[in-house]
Amino acid sequence: MSYTVKRKNRKTGKTYIYETTSVWDKELKQPRQISRYIGIAKKKGEIQLKKEKPRVKVAQSFGDVYFLKEIAKQLKLNVCLNEIFGEKIGSQLLELAIFKAIKSDSFYLYEDWSEAKPIDNTLSSQDISKILSELEPYEFFKKWCELNNKQSVVYYDITSISTYSAYNLLAERGYNRDKENLNQLNLGIVSSAEDELPLFYNLYPGSISDVSTLDNVLKFTKLYKLKDIIFVLDCGFFSQSNIKNLLKNKVNFIVRLNPSTNEYKRLVSEFEEISTNIISLNKEGYYYEKEIVKFKGEKVVAFTFHSESKKAFEFNKSSNKLNEVDEYLKDNNAKDLKEYLEKHSLKNFFNEDCTKKIKPQIAKELQSMGKFVLLPNPCKTSALKILTHYRNREHSEKIFDNLKTELGYDRLRTHSTKSAQGTIFVSFIAVILYTNIISKTKNLKLTVPEILNSLANLQKFCVSDKEYFFSEITRKNKNIFENFGIESPI
Numbered sequence: 210m211s212y213t214v215k216r217k218n219r220k221t222g223k224t225y226i227y228e229t230t231s232v233w234d235k236e237l238k239q240p241r242q243i244s245r246y247i248g249i250a251k252k253k254g255e256i257q258l259k260k261e262k263p264r265v266k267v268a269q270s271f272g273d274v275y276f277l278k279e280i281a282k283q284l285k286l287n288v289c290l291n292e293i294f295g296e297k298i299g300s301q302l303l304e305l306a307i308f309k310a311i312k313s314d315s316f317y318l319y320e321d322w323s324e325a326k327p328i329d330n331t332l333s334s335q336d337i338s339k340i341l342s343e344l345e346p347y348e349f350f351k352k353w354c355e356l357n358n359k360q361s362v363v364y365y366d367i368t369s370i371s372t373y374s375a376y377n378l379l380a381e382r383g384y385n386r387d388k389e390n391l392n393q394l395n396l397g398i399v400s401s402a403e404d405e406l407p408l409f410y411n412l413y414p415g416s417i418s419d420v421s422t423l424d425n426v427l428k429f430t431k432l433y434k435l436k437d438i439i440f441v442l443d444c445g446f447f448s449q450s451n452i453k454n455l456l457k458n459k460v461n462f463i464v465r466l467n468p469s470t471n472e473y474k475r476l477v478s479e480f481e482e483i484s485t486n487i488i489s490l491n492k493e494g495y496y497y498e499k500e501i502v503k504f505k506g507e508k509v510v511a512f513t514f515h516s517e518s519k520k521a522f523e524f525n526k527s528s529n530k531l532n533e534v535d536e537y538l539k540d541n542n543a544k545d546l547k548e549y550l551e552k553h554s555l556k557n558f559f560n561e562d563c564t565k566k567i568k569p570q571i572a573k574e575l576q577s578m579g580k581f582v583l584l585p586n587p588c589k590t591s592a593l594k595i596l597t598h599y600r601n602r603e604h605s606e607k608i609f610d611n612l613k614t615e616l617g618y619d620r621l622r623t624h625s626t627k628s629a630q631g632t633i634f635v636s637f638i639a640v641i642l643y644t645n646i647i648s649k650t651k652n653l654k655l656t657v658p659e660i661l662n663s664l665a666n667l668q669k670f671c672v673s674d675k676e677y678f679f680s681e682i683t684r685k686n687k688n689i690f691e692n693f694g695i696e697s698p699i
Contacts, residue, residue: 215250224250269327271679271698272667272686276660277307279695280642284406285356290638293349301330301340306638311661316341316632327669341631349634350409354433362402362439362598364605365426365446367419368612369393372629396633397422398608399430402441405604405648407640409433412630419445424454439463441598447584449504456507456586463598466511466582472502476513477577488593490600493518497592502584510588512595513580520579527574611643612636646693653692660689667698 211230218225227244234241248256281287281303290299308319317334324331332340371391393415400407411429413422423446430438440455444465455462466473486497496515501508534550585595646657653660668680679699690697 213247214244226250226256269669269671270325270665270667271327271669272664273311273661274304274307274326274328275667275698276664276689276693276695277310277642278303280645280693283694284641284645286353286638286641289349289352289356293352294344298340301332302344302635302638304328304330305332305337305340305635306642309636309639310642311665338628341635342625342627344631344634346630346634346637350429351433354408354435357401357404357406357408358435360401360403360408360435360438362441362601363399363408363430363435364402364441364602365397365399365423366443366602366605366609367395367397367413367422367445368609369395369415370633394629394633395419395422396612397426398605399426399435400605400608402598402601402604404645406644407608407637408435410633410637412633420448420451422446423451427454427458427460437461439598441602443602444468452504452509452584453507456509461586463583463585463595465599466584468577468581472504472511473582474577476500476502476511476582477580480513480515480580486592488596490593490596495596497596499588499592509584509586512583512585512592514583514592514596515580517579523578524575527578607647608640608644611647612640649693653689655689664689 211228214227214229216225216227217223226247226249228247229242229244232241232243233239250256278287287299287303290302293299294302304323305316305319308314308316308322312318312322314322316337319337320331320333371393395413395415395417396410397413397419398407398410409429411422411425423442439461440463442462442464444467447464447467447470452464455464466476468474480498486499488495488497493516498513500511500513502511503509583595583599643657646660650657650660655663663683663685666680667682667686669677670679671677682697682699687697
């Protein structure tokens with residue numbers, strides 16, 4: 210039974226009201242009274258009830274997810290996803306990509322991770338598998354390219370992704386860039402030079418060579434309405450047929466001539482290192498010569514570039530490798546050396562039984578050090594611009610580094626073809642976010658993981674569905690939000 214008790218405090222003059230309840234204490238075997246404070250007695254029988262302290266229902270690591278969602282808004286990435294896949298699936302895909310950008314873990318860990326984050330979509334492994342297996346990315350690429358159609362220079366490059374799966378129809382043996390004895394998929398990405406963002410990708414069977422994918426990519430650029438662009442390509446895409454096809458389709462390009470071709474060897478051997486043609490790029494001096502060459506009857510201008518600093522770097526690298534061979538021979542027999550030389554791309558420097566260095570071959574290698582040949586079309590562009598466009602290809606290489614290193618795709622562990630394609634699409638969205646952050650971190654001098662880890666310390670305490678508050682924000686996190694033009698949530 211409960212009843213009310215009033216107690217007056219002499220010092221304050223206030224009357225405090227308690228609710229008292231009689232209970233039976235089983236241990237002492239006697240009745241006890243438990244009192245609960247209700248409030249302060251006011252005039253006319255009113256009671257000023259005590260203020261309840263808010264009880265936190267859940268604390269969420271908030272800052273990193275909030276930051277990535279704001280980046281997606283800046284890029285209109287969320288709008289693009291919602292328009293193509295619908296708001297529900299679009300929101301789920303974005304949050305899966307955010308998980309990849311932050312954790313780079315397998316999707317079966319997503320459900321546990323999302324419980325401590327301000328995530329709108331709670332998805333089980335089965336839910337994620339269903340979403341990934343039903344994805345068709347091509348309409349998204351079309352819309353994404355439409356949003357980013359102000360590009361004048363694009364890069365195309367390809368990488369291999371190793372897989373353990375025996376059920377993926379695209380997984381085949383081929384040239385594995387990571388030197389792994391596994392089946393692989395080939396992933397070709399087209400990215401923009403101006404925004405440093407990936408635009409679209411294609412998946413190819415693992416046995417397909419780089420050079421044979423170019424015709425297919427040109428068709429997709431037309432489909433996605435990317436016009437008046439310069440394609441910048443590495444030597445893996447050079448072939449006489451590709452040059453002819455590019456010229457036939459009136460595609461502007463800068464292609465590096467493959468060093469294995471006779472034309473390259475001739476241009477390098479005839480190059481005069483003391484030349485009046487000299488340009489400067491990134492504090493490096495480049496000599497160059499240009500000459501008209503023919504491929505399958507088509508005329509193209511070839512620019513042969515030479516850099517002394519590049520030559521010194523390549524010479525030291527090659528010398529160190531050869532010195533390593535000498536050290537290797539001290540502790541190993543010549544029989545094992547053949548495999549060692551093949552692994553380190555040094556077999557051409559030695560005779561058949563790998564016991565003697567071939568000096569003429571070393572001399573040829575020395576002659577070509579510091580040199581490369583670029584084929585631009587049209588050739589009205591200055592040598593400096595041609596060189597700059599090609600050197601900036603490192604942005605596309607960083608995209609692959611982010612995909613395979615930071616986002617954990619050195620191995621693909623999904624089984625079916627459809628789930629692998631869906632997984633790579635989500636990772637592509639994550640790479641868009643990741644790449645955009647990298648392009649804006651110069652002033653902060655922080656890496657992307659350092660930024661996300663710092664922001665993860667910003668906590669959101671949820672009292673109810675509508676009531677919440679945040680932890681204090683550090684100066685470091687304020688600077689991050691300011692640097693990216695994002696309004697602080699606090």
